[in-house]
Amino acid sequence: MDTNSIEYIGEHAWAGMLGHVLTALSLVGAAVATLGYFLGAQRKQVQWSALGRMGFRMHSAAVLGIVVVLFTMLFNHWFEYNYVWKHSNLQMPLKYIASCFWEGQEGSFLLWTFWHMVLGNILIWRFRRRASTTAEWEPYVMAVIALVQVFLAFMLLGIYVGDTKLGSSPFLLMREIESNIGLPWTMIPDYLARIPQLADGEGLNPLLQNYWMVIHPPTLFLGFAATLVPFAFAISGLWRGQRTQWIAPALPWTFFGVMVLGTGILMGGAWAYEALSFGGFWAWDPVENASLVPWITLVAAGHLMLVNKRKETSLFAAYLLTLITFILVLYSTFLTRSGVLGDTSVHSFTGDGMLPALVRFLLIFIGISAALMHPDRAQRRFYVLVSLALLVIGVVLEVEVPAILLFGLLTIVHLAQSYRQGFMDSSPEESAWSREFWIFIGSLILLLSAAQITFSTSIPVFNLLLEPFERLFAWIGRQTGSSFFTNLGDIDIAPPAKPKPHYNKFQVPLSMIVAFLVAFTQYLRWRTSDFGQFMRKLAVPLVLSIILAVVLTLALGYSWREFTLVALLFTTCFAAIANIAYVPLVLKGSLKNAGPSIAHTGFALVLLGALVSTSRSDAVSSNARNMDLRYLSEEFSNSEDILLYRGDTVRMGDHYVHYESKRHDGVNLHYEMDYFAVRPRTYHAGDTVRIGGALFRARDDHQAGADFLAQQPDHWEELRSYSKRELWHAREWTPTAPGDSLFTLAPFVQLNKKFGNVAEPSTKHWPGRDLYTHIRYADLAIDPDTLADGSITPDDRWMPDRLHEKQVGDTIVTPTSVVIIDSVYTVSDSATKAMLGEQYTVYAALLRIRDLYNPERWFEARPLVIYAHGQPVAGRAAEVAPLRIKYGLATVDGEKLGINVAEAEFVVMHAIVFPGINILWIGCILLALGTGLAVWQRIKGAKAPPPLPHA
Amino acid sequence: MKRTHIIAIVIIAVAIGMLVGSLYDSSTYADLKEALAEPGEEFHVVGTLDRSQPIVYEPSLNASLTTFTMRDLNGLSCTVHLAKAKPQDLERSERIVLIGSANASGEFEARDMLMKCPSKYNEEHAIEG
Secondary structure, eight states: OOGGGOOOSSOOHHHHHHHHHHHHHHHHHHHHHHHHHHHHHHHOOHHHHHHHHHHHHHHHHHHHHHHHHHHHHHHTTOTTBHHHHHHOOTTSOGGGHHHHHHHSHHHHHHHHHHHHHHHHHHHHHHHHSTTOSOGGGHHHHHHHHHHHHHHHHHHHHOEEETTEEEOOOTTOBGGGSTTTTTOGGGGOTTHHHHOGGGGSOOOOOGGGOSHHHHHHHHHHHHHHHHTHHHHHHHHHHHHHTOTTTTHHHHHHHHHHHHHHHHHHHHHHHHHHHHHSOSSSSOOOOHHHHHHHHHHHHHHHHHHHHHHHHHSOSSHHHHHHHHHHHHHHHHHHHHHHHSSTTGGGOTTOOOOTTOHHHHHHHHHHHHHHHHHHHSSOHHHHHHHHHHHHHHHHHHHHTTOHHHHHHHHHHHHHHHHHHHIIIIITTTSOOOOTTSHHHHHHHHHHHHHHHHHHHHHHHTHHHHHHHHGGGHHHHHHHHHHHOOHHHHHHHTOOEEOOSSHHHHHHHHHHHHHHHHHHHHHHGGGSOSSOOOHHHHHHHHHHHHHHHHHHHHHHHHHHTOOGGGHHHHHHHHHHHHHHHHHHHHHHHTSTTOGGGOHHHHHHHHHHHHHHHHHHHHHTOBOTTTTSSOOOOTTTOGGGSOOOSEEEETTOEEEETTEEEEEEEEEEETTEEEEEEEEEEEEEOEEOTTOEEEETTEEEEESSOEEOOSOHHHHHHHHEEEOSSOOHHHHHHOEEOOSEEEEEEEEEEOOEEEOOTTTOOEEEOEEEEOSSEEEEEEEEEEOOOOOGGGOOSEEOOGGGGBOOOEEEEEETTOEEEOSSEEEEEEEEEEEOOHHHHHHHOTTEEEEEEEEEEEETTEEEEEEEEOOEEEEETTEEEEEEOEEEGGGTEEEEEEEEETTEEEEEEEEBOEEEEEEEEEETHHHHHHHHHHHHHHHHHHHHHHHHHTTSOOOOOOO | OOHHHHHHHHHHHHHHHHHHHHHHHOEEEEOHHHHHHSTTOOEEEEEEEOTTSOOEEOTTTOTTOEEEEEEETTSOEEEEEESSOOOTTGGGOSEEEEEEEEOTTSOEEEEEEEEEOTTTTOOOOOOOO
């Protein structure tokens, strides 16, 4: 049956129709804008530009319309729409509707295209102000932006071109999505009323229901969008042949991008740290890297633009980095959206067949950028024609990967020629003691850093690129007998097994150099400086930094073996101090010109905070209580987590931690951990303690010192003879005891049937350090739907029973005890009989129990089970409180017994102390504020340039 | 030759060195047969949890050791010691990636594990009507 002929009941089909129409309109508008502006630029005719502007306005209205329609659908819970059903539900608080909006692939593309649209309109407004000095850039810049919008509109259209799926639409009905088409229920006119699953949506993953998910994606995407503006200006500069004039109008946008993208990335870090149990603020996850790399190249591009604004040196690098930044944003979209990362990242999207479209999108912009770099028209044309030929050959003959590789090679050759013919002679040698020279060096170092991160993050891509050549490599391997090629033919490369050490190994030395350059480069003049004068200005900050670095090195206990860390510590201190000192020494205290100095100080503090907090982080939960399991393997000897029984108080780092209770609140189970100060334990005369196998009695009241042996002669007498009972009661000697109650942390577990349970951390903040804790393991055999709010039932004091089927005389070994089944007997006293009646039989088992770690400690337990008509109907377990264990008798069948063993309820917690992490957050704020101030000054200064600061 | 060019050459050399170094650090996806053939060598092994075998986690003995059985994509099974607390959703996982190496006794010692759970990131929702 054709679904078109069915009159569906209850659908709000108009919204989807409107959405589809608006998407098409946004595409048409962007296409008209591209064409109009393109012709306006090529023919220098204002009427074409006017057409372009009209197209862009239409596009803008359509994008706004799409946003409004999608929000309307989400607000009204129209679950007949796939996007609404998948990302929202009825229970969700309204404030998280925004999070649903951009949780999905389609919504985040929409967010991105929305920001481009907003920035495009601001640009048009700036271009068309009266007395605008940049009006003639409008058609060029806007043509580039509109072209990008054409591609993004395709990504929202969700149509097929041949076999290639171009994006996906958020306006599809549930019955229209591919996996549902043709299913019988799509033929039912009133399917919405008949299918219960459609009454409510899947909902937003509760993990994402926090304010970070509301503010982080829009900030990050605004940052990504901002990189388009300098890109568009750079392309326009090449297009118009105005090689440096594009820089002045693009500069404020570049540093605006630096500020917003940087803020977005660090918000991601703060989110991971505050609300996710990743164990830190940065994990070198591919998705994190994909957002960091464009920021690094954008910073480099911005600094090179500063250099070339004044005179044309290293212009090639300025272009390259500006263009590459936007291309890296596209590349990061490709990495995270195409599914290519697959198993390597915890939060990448699944592919949805977007890979080919995204690859082509990326290649087209690489092609456009590279083509325009060449000054010679004929060469540009040659490059474009060969590239198009490769594209056609690749698609038609299905040899796309070799075609892409050839295209890459062609691009490199083309860029090298562009440099030789267009840029080489224009850059005269600069003085080694000039600001521009060291900015150039710094930018190259940043490029190296970006290249290394991109390379390692792209490892899953290499497998894709190598795949078509596997047979060739294998063949070469067989022919030449080279094992290198044989291996290459059969390779499946995985990302580094230890990402943190891997990236740190390269990034620590590079950031050390960058911090050093950040420290002194501002003290150099443009063009050339007097070395003596330069050193005199820098002497005080240098001496201060050396002192601070030495103090910090000693205070934090860095050894000389950690040389790179010490060097980074010094250069970051130097960078921070030199940039603070720059304000009084050079700017004469003028704060309004201090933006760059504040931003540089912030950058140095981010590095310093990251260095101190990660290299001196202390997993205080390590080995706090656990037994060594060295017999298994060296690798497993270190237990990084702490085990806490309910009611237990255990020393952990600088505190005693006490697991008090758990509390249930909505979908969250909070584990309340009370923290106490550590004070020396007081012993009283007559107390007995155990040290190893020996027993001691206190001679007097005294406070325990750190070392028992030192105190023993004065305060303790050894007992030569003692009763078993004395030995049994004697406690282990400990130097400390819990003191005052200090604070409570409640790390929690989110019970989530749909998306899986998730642990979220709880962190205690002090000015100098943080204590970060999260639950690693807890008994979660609880159905969240059956729990009432408030406390948990008392039965939760025990972990689930474990059944052991044994015979009388057998032994059971549990994690804390050895149980010997002594005997089983029938309880047949008259009182019991009279109480229960004749049909019941009561069995009891006598268990002899030994503490697994103390052969002297013996206990007895007598669990009962009541049988009626041959079936167990009730029972009573026996607790052994000192061992935190409970034994139950499940079944009795002659000599065969079923014994239930349950341990007291416990959780496993991970706790890390991060020292100096506030340095990092302060650095983040300064970096954003300083960059913002610099952008502000630059926009104001565009009218009347401020006097240059002189070094 | 200009100073800039010398610098460019040095930077390119350093870049190549770094990239080769990065590649050297990279691991390899392997199946259990290959991993077990080279004890001590680090691999990424993709497979599924063998649900017919018990998952052993005794926090009171070692809170950071989970033992279970994994079946690789070729169907080969192997005991795995994971040096982590038992992940909350291990039973629900549909695909796991172990990072670690085999030991001499033919068991796999995983330092870390990535897990794909149904519906967490995978967006397939078929409705039976």
